[in-house]
């Protein structure tokens with residue numbers, strides 16, 4: 001089964017996500033980095049950006065810069081990403097990657113705690129898109145911010161919204177933070193409000209919720 005699924009992924013990558021697979025090599029530094037998005041997800045974000053004419057993006061959770069790089073490449077020349085990271089080791093590597101790929105003019109890396117940096121970014125709002133990929137227990141707070149500062153018709157996209165395949169269970173399983181579990185359920189519930197959003201939770205391995213703000 002596992003073999004089959006890796007052959008399936010390789011088939012998809014070879015046909016549709018070659019560029020994103022190449023970029024991935026810059027962002028691993030020889031170590032397997034399992035917490036960043038996959039090349040297919042990088043391509044999916046690129047398609048959303050191109051099809052909605054997205055020009056301004058806020059990203060929460062940079063890590064080594066992989067998703068930022070995928071998104072920056074999909075943006076037009078005058079597009080820009082503000083990406084937030086609070087781990088200085090991660091942001092150091094991301095900075096090198098942005099330099100290596102000549103993306104400094106398109107990406108601003110903001111080092112610090114997401115909620116504080118979002119506050120600073122409010123002055124530049126509204127933004128076309130937010131990509132949330134950081135601490136799960138704060139997703140609803142990030143959504144509060146997005147509700148005010150993402151423009152109408154803009155995109156709110158979040159990774160890991162299946163919370164290790166637990167979010168749909170009736171109660172929080174052992175080993176999962178109750179606060180994160182409750183937060184993720186509330187996050188998805190809020191985005192399912194059809195008066196305010198047009199949304200889907202894509203059943204990727206980790207789950208990716210995609211919402212158009214109405």
Ligand SMILES: C[S@@+](CC[C@H](N)C(=O)[O-])C[C@H]1O[C@@H](n2cnc3c(N)ncnc32)[C@H](O)[C@@H]1O
Nearest residue numbers: 036037061063066067085086087114133134135
């Ligand atoms: C899943 S990784 C991001 C992966 C990245 N988006 C990608 O796909 O290439 C999550 C990152 O968020 C950072 N992070 C977690 N909580 C944060 C917070 N409150 N403020 C800023 N960064 C945070 C972590 O240090 C980690 O590097």
